[in-house]
Amino acid sequence: PVTLKPGSPAIDFELKGIDGKTYSLSSFKNAKILVFVFSAPHCPTAQAYEDRLINIQNEYQNKGIQVVMINPNSPEAVCLEEKGYSDLGDTFEEMQIRAKDKGYNFPFLDDGETEETSIKYGPVATPHAFVFDENRVLKYVGRIDDSEKIGTATKHDLRNALDAVLAGKEVKVNQTKVFGCSIKWKW
Numbered sequence: 001p002v003t004l005k006p007g008s009p010a011i012d013f014e015l016k017g018i019d020g021k022t023y024s025l026s027s028f029k030n031a032k033i034l035v036f037v038f039s040a041p042h043c044p045t046a047q048a049y050e051d052r053l054i055n056i057q058n059e060y061q062n063k064g065i066q067v068v069m070i071n072p073n074s075p076e077a078v079c080l081e082e083k084g085y086s087d088l089g090d091t092f093e094e095m096q097i098r099a100k101d102k103g104y105n106f107p108f109l110d111d112g113e114t115e116e117t118s119i120k121y122g123p124v125a126t127p128h129a130f131v132f133d134e135n136r137v138l139k140y141v142g143r144i145d146d147s148e149k150i151g152t153a154t155k156h157d158l159r160n161a162l163d164a165v166l167a168g169k170e171v172k173v174n175q176t177k178v179f180g181c182s183i184k185w186k187w
Helices: 044-063 092-102 116-121 157-166
Strands: 014-017 022-024 033-038 065-071 108-110 128-132 138-142
Touching (some): 033 044, 033 116, 033 157, 044 065, 044 092, 092 108, 128 157
Parallel strands (some): 065 108
Antiparallel strands (some): 014 022, 014 108, 033 128, 128 138
C-alpha cells in the first residue's frame, strides 16, 4: 500500500472500537485536529510509545485534539517468534486487554479483519502517525519522535506538527520515516 501524502484528504472508514461501538470519520467531527496512530498490541516499539500517546491526548485534548489508535494487523499474520517479545497478540480481545491495562484515554479501533482502512492510509510500521487539520487535510505523517527509548528523543515530530497546526502554520517537517514493527498484512 502507498502511504498517504501530506495534503491528502482523510479517507472515511467504519471500524469497531474496543468499546463495541462502530466509528467513522464523522464520529470525530468535533475534533479540531485528528491524529490517527496505526499501532498494535504485540509490537514492542508501539508499547514503548503508549505512555507518550496517552500524555499527548491528556495535554492536547483541551485544545481540540483527538488521538485515535487503529490496529492495522491481521492477528493471523503475526508470527510466533514475534509474539516472543510481547505478552499479547493482536486479536480484538487482546486489544481490549492492552487498552485496559495501560489506561488508554482515546478510542482504539480494529482494522485487522479486513485491513481496508489500513490499505487506504498506507502505514508501513507500528506506530505510524497521521495528523489531520479541522478540514481533514493531512498535515503530517510519520514517527512520533526520533527515539524508541523513553526520555531520549531529540526531535518531537508529532508534537511539533500538532503545535504548528494549532498555530495555523505549515508543518516544517511534514513527513518523516517511521520505525517499529512491520504491518502484518493478511497476504
